[in-house]
Ligand SMILES: O=C(O)c1ccc[n+]([C@@H]2O[C@H](COP(=O)([O-])O)[C@@H](O)[C@H]2O)c1
């Protein structure tokens with residue numbers, strides 16, 4: 365356990381926070397007028413330990429896995445869409461492929477446990493734990509050993525990637541169910557409020573999904589600790605993201621969190637090591653029912669964007685990327701009142 369979960373120290377630094385606040389206040393603008401971009405500047409400065417943080421080689425990592433629970437009718441799409449979309453990511457035709465190209469983000473797809481055998485190629489990391497998880501309505505989605513292997517694999521993959529920014533993405537038909545179950549169990553919330561339409565269930569489908577998830581929670585009533593809950597509810601892509609998040613936090617990388625599912629990995633990681641949250645930037649508020657509760661459970665995070673997205677893949681993280689870039693450029697390049705010879709605020 366100690367080897368599996370690294371200790372993540374708090375970033376708390378009064379002198380650096382004060383220096384950053386002063387630097388932001390001295391820029392040629394009315395005090396506070398860059399709004400939440402100012403909070404972002406502060407956060408990036410604290411994570412990277414600098415008044416003039418620099419972001420380099422941002423890594424978009426899309427973790428993919430399949431879910432045995434899909435057999436219970438919890439998604440509007442078949443499991444085959446998972447591998448088909450992985451092919452689409454690699455061919456360059458998915459939303460995240462387009463956005464990664466647009467913004468110059470390195471895109472890698474990680475097969476964490478897709479129920480399909482891929483031909484090896486550039487941009488694909490095959491780190492398969494198994495061909496999909498077990499059906500969590502019948503047994504734990506994965507064994508405790510598989511869960512530990514997935515976390516370790518996520519840590520190892522992150523260590524091999526360059527740069528100081530991790531953008532999280534995921535793909536997995538059925539994974540809004542795992543995320544909802546993790547939220548319900550770890551935040552002690554009624555499951556109905558944690559459960560949404562995912563890829564687009566209708567009213568009857570949503571009612572059915574809530575019933576299935578209620579039964580899964582009862583079946584695994586003893587799984588109250590974060591790692592037990594992760595093994596019970598899955599999936600492999602979420603467990604691998606937990607490892608990647610812990611390693612990124614340990615290395616003081618900026619972690620850009622996408623939607624409902626990537627947030628569930630951060631929730632698990634933060635219940636193990638709370639200071640993980642200090643390294644996270646929440647990109648957007650997903651339209652998925654439950655994401656607002658998820659953000660509350662992740663320390664009351666306020667996301668940067670609210671575009672009604674519910675795609676996943678890392679699409680929201682990629683869209684938020686230019687804001688991080690802007691925040692750093694402003695800290696570097698924007699003149700101060702003194703350097704530009706602009707008069708400061710008068711009393712009153
Ligand atoms: O990121 C989100 O907030 C989000 C919300 C709804 C759906 N998704 C994506 O849709 C898939 C899971 O939906 P479902 O209905 O199959 O559980 C998975 O591939 C996710 O990337 C993602």
Ligand SMILES: Cc1cc2nc[nH]c2cc1C
Pocket residue numbers: 441445449534535536563675676677
């Ligand atoms: C087509 C499709 C694309 C996706 N991307 C992420 N989740 C997805 C689910 C579906 C169904």
